[in-house]
Amino acid sequence: MTVGELRPPAAPRRHLLSIADLAREDIERILETARRMTSSLDREMKKMPTLRGRTVVNLFYESSTRTLASFELAAKRLSADTMSLRSSGSSVDKGESLKDTASTLSAYDPDVIVVRHPSIGAAALVARWSAASVVNAGDGKHQHPTQALLDIYAMQEALGRLEGLHVAIVGDVLHSRVARSLVQALDLVGADSTLIGPPTLVSRDLEALGCATSNDIRDLAEADVVYVLRMQQERMSAGEAFIPSLREYTALYGITPDRVRPGQVVMHPGPMNRGVEIDAQVADSEAALVVDQVRAGLVVRMAVLYDVLVATVRERIPAGVA
Amino acid sequence: MLFSRNGRSDSLTLEGRVLAPAQGIDECLRITVTDGVIAAIEPAAASALVIAPAFVDPHVHLRTPGREDEETLRSGTEAAAAGGYCAILAMPNTEPVVDSAAVLGALIEGARVDALVPTGFMASISKGQGGQELSEMAELASAGAAAFTDDGKPVVSAGLMRRALQYSALAGRPLALHCEERALSKGGQAHEGRVSAEIGLGPYPSTAESLMVERDLALAAAEERPLHLMHLSARESVHALRRARDAGVAATAEVTPHHLCLTDEAVRSLDPNHKMNPPLRSEDDRSALLEALRDGAIGAVATDHAPHARHEKDVPFEDAPFGVTGLETSFAALHTYLVVPGELTLETVLERMSTGPARTFGLGEPRIETGARANLVALDLEAEWKVTENGFRSLSANSWLLGKTLRGRVVRTVADGREVFVA
Numbered sequence: 001m002t003v004g005e006l007r008p009p010a011a012p013r014r015h016l017l018s019i020a021d022l023a024r025e026d027i028e029r030i031l032e033t034a035r036r037m038t039s040s041l042d043r044e045m046k047k048m049p050t051l052r053g054r055t056v057v058n059l060f061y062e063s064s065t066r067t068l069a070s071f072e073l074a075a076k077r078l079s080a081d082t083m084s085l086r087s088s089g090s091s092v093d094k095g096e097s098l099k100d101t102a103s104t105l106s107a108y109d110p111d112v113i114v115v116r117h118p119s120i121g122a123a124a125l126v127a128r129w130s131a132a133s134v135v136n137a138g139d140g141k142h143q144h145p146t147q148a149l150l151d152i153y154a155m156q157e158a159l160g161r162l163e164g165l166h167v168a169i170v171g172d173v174l175h176s177r178v179a180r181s182l183v184q185a186l187d188l189v190g191a192d193s194t195l196i197g198p199p200t201l202v203s204r205d206l207e208a209l210g211c212a213t214s215n216d217i218r219d220l221a222e223a224d225v226v227y228v229l230r231m232q233q234e235r236m237s238a239g240e241a242f243i244p245s246l247r248e249y250t251a252l253y254g255i256t257p258d259r260v261r262p263g264q265v266v267m268h269p270g271p272m273n274r275g276v277e278i279d280a281q282v283a284d285s286e287a288a289l290v291v292d293q294v295r296a297g298l299v300v301r302m303a304v305l306y307d308v309l310v311a312t313v314r315e316r317i318p319a320g321v322a
Numbered sequence: 323m324l325f326s327r328n329g330r331s332d333s334l335t336l337e338g339r340v341l342a343p344a345q346g347i348d349e350c351l352r353i354t355v356t357d358g359v360i361a362a363i364e365p366a367a368a369s370a371l372v373i374a375p376a377f378v379d380p381h382v383h384l385r386t387p388g389r390e391d392e393e394t395l396r397s398g399t400e401a402a403a404a405g406g407y408c409a410i411l412a413m414p415n416t417e418p419v420v421d422s423a424a425v426l427g428a429l430i431e432g433a434r435v436d437a438l439v440p441t442g443f444m445a446s447i448s449k450g451q452g453g454q455e456l457s458e459m460a461e462l463a464s465a466g467a468a469a470f471t472d473d474g475k476p477v478v479s480a481g482l483m484r485r486a487l488q489y490s491a492l493a494g495r496p497l498a499l500h501c502e503e504r505a506l507s508k509g510g511q512a513h514e515g516r517v518s519a520e521i522g523l524g525p526y527p528s529t530a531e532s533l534m535v536e537r538d539l540a541l542a543a544a545e546e547r548p549l550h551l552m553h554l555s556a557r558e559s560v561h562a563l564r565r566a567r568d569a570g571v572a573a574t575a576e577v578t579p580h581h582l583c584l585t586d587e588a589v590r591s592l593d594p595n596h597k598m599n600p601p602l603r604s605e606d607d608r609s610a611l612l613e614a615l616r617d618g619a620i621g622a623v624a625t626d627h628a629p630h631a632r633h634e635k636d637v638p639f640e641d642a643p644f645g646v647t648g649l650e651t652s653f654a655a656l657h658t659y660l661v662v663p664g665e666l667t668l669e670t671v672l673e674r675m676s677t678g679p680a681r682t683f684g685l686g687e688p689r690i691e692t693g694a695r696a697n698l699v700a701l702d703l704e705a706e707w708k709v710t711e712n713g714f715r716s717l718s719a720n721s722w723l724l725g726k727t728l729r730g731r732v733v734r735t736v737a738d739g740r741e742v743f744v745a
Binding site: 097098099117119120121122124125129139140141142143175176177180204205206207208209240 | 508514515516517518520521522523592594633636637638639640641711737
């Protein structure tokens with residue numbers, strides 16, 4: 001018997017490239033799987049045999065601590081073999097194109113390639129040039145679907161529901177793949193979102209995502225969840241000048257204790273700039289779900305790996321499939 | 323001003339529904355060409371084939387010299403022949419830039435060996451397209467430059483633009499302008515609007531084009547000089563063009579098939595073959611362009627044929643270069659997406675692909691009359707064909723139409739009296 005004969009019959013590959021490719025029942029199924037995965041975390045023996053013999057490659061072209069760690073651990077907990085490639089010290093630094101890297105990796109027959117890349121469309125390109133299921137771990141300012149899934153998982157755990165929930169997303173939405181993915185995911189599960197920030201970073205055009213926009217921080221009063229985005233230093237540099245100074249940004253949009261009302265929860269995708277977009281007191285308060293988000297990241301990524309490889313779903317070809 | 327390889331002229335006959343909108347001809351005729359000249363035009367039986375004056379493309383990147391892996395004079399003109407063209411104008415943003423009589427002279431010599439279809443070469447407005455010093459326009463014009471442009475780049479300095487308008491009087495050739503205010507388009511990947519916001523692509527707002535259009539039209543008005551606006555994409559630019567023309571400015575303009583057929587919705591695919599500069603814009607913009615093409619405010623269809631090596635387009639959308647090919651698909655695309663659904667008449671398309679651009683650039687207008695050099699295209703409007711990666715004469719295949727089935731096909735092209743293409 002050859003190795004080839006041991007492989008299961010080829011099923012249509014499934015990817016997770018964008019929240020826009022999912023339907024509500026896909027999200028519900030992944031969240032339900034994640035809940036089942038949670039119980040495994042409480043066991044003494046945390047490893048499950050589910051993906052034994054499968055290979056997960058993490059292909060990271062951007063520095064990332066938590067996302068890479070989370071995917072690595074998720075794959076290991078499911079007993080998959082993992083291999084992580086970072087742009088520094090790899091053939092990528094020698095000028096190899098993403099297409100060539102994708103097809104080179106295919107020689108190892110990976111079951112899943114998890115890609116993070118600074119350019120929009122990178123995950124879609126890898127999906128086109130490899131035979132693996134591709135999970136987008138962030139492509140430029142476009143999408144970061146597992147972040148959105150873990151965020152809504154954490155919301156549901158904390159608040160007990162998603163339907164009808166109101167989420168205010170505050171900060172640099174223009175440059176945020178987290179915000180784009182999250183708004184689409186919230187829209188799919190029946191929650192409302194409002195994007196809040198300065199006019200240079202929150203444009204009316206973003207309402208196309210299925211949300212409201214505002215330039216007034218007081219509009220977060222209505223929200224059940226205050227979701228704070230990271231403010232990056234380079235947004236003020238010469239030639240960019242989206243905001244005049246971090247000082248003014250913090251004064252207008254910083255999440256300080258007086259801006260959070262009792263009963264609201266506060267979330268942040270990390271890493272946080274304490275004292276800039278979020279006050280240290282808020283970050284450390286009971287209302288902050290930041291650690292819950294990290295914990296959710298593990299089970300949701302386990303659920304996503306399971307979902308693209310194992311879960312049976314009714315026939316539906318996602319838009320991202322080449 | 324147009325150069326092609328020497329060879330004998332052909333004798334042949336073409337029979338079909340002859341449609342020459344600029345001459346008011348629409349009847350079934352037999353055209354006899356003898357030694358490259360239309361010798362006789364006689365009534366003929368009804369036929370499904372349409373015979374029209376061949377096309378003129380005022381905006382082609384032949385990538386020669388410098389990027390002969392992407393296109394050569396031979397491959398580019400073979401593509402033009404297959405697209406029904408009897409004349410094309412090549413852009414000067416090559417390596418080196420066509421900014422001296424020496425570079426231009428070498429191209430003209432090359433065209434005399436390799437160009438299947440008569441080809442004109444534009445020279446740059448500024449030396450090296452650096453936007454600092456004027457190129458030697460008078461010498462370039464006498465050496466055969468068809469027009470002047472810094473295409474691919476705007477003329478950033480209003481001062482240099484003004485001098486170019488003034489000085490171009492000596493050259494007697496048109497200035498063709500790529501209008502882009504780079505302070506607004508910097509980092510731009512897609513039209514600023516709902517789609518770019520949703521995907522996160524760097525926004526390239528309409529004002530990045532229309533502000534520069536307004537500036538250049540104002541300078542042209544003040545200097546009382548003509549100018550030509552290339553590849554218009556935004557409604558605001560069309561409005562500015564109309565206002566200027568109404569005020570008596572000798573302004574002409576062109577539009578590409580992709581800006582007429584597509585909107586920024588196509589960018590959602592993240593297919594790098596939908597990435598062009600200027601970007602695909604909204605439905606409002608598209609309808610303004612269509613309206614202007616219908617009423618003649620925009621007088622020419624130009625492909626902006628921009629070949630790119632496969633490895634340069636096989637990258638994430640954001641990393642891909644701007645530009646798509648178009649020579650071999652322009653008529654079929656316009657016919658399939660605009661004539662068949664009734665957005666444009668066949669007559670308008672034929673006129674704006676032939677007489678319009680020829681007149682704009684002072685090239686000989688292809689005419690169907692006895693005694694004229696034969697510049698003819700035969701079209702099978704019912705033919706359906708699939709655009710495939712391997713079906714191009716162009717060396718590049720970065721077409722927005724890959725995989726699409728088109729209706730209407732060029733079946734025969736006669737350029738300057740020579741049969742250059744038979745399907």
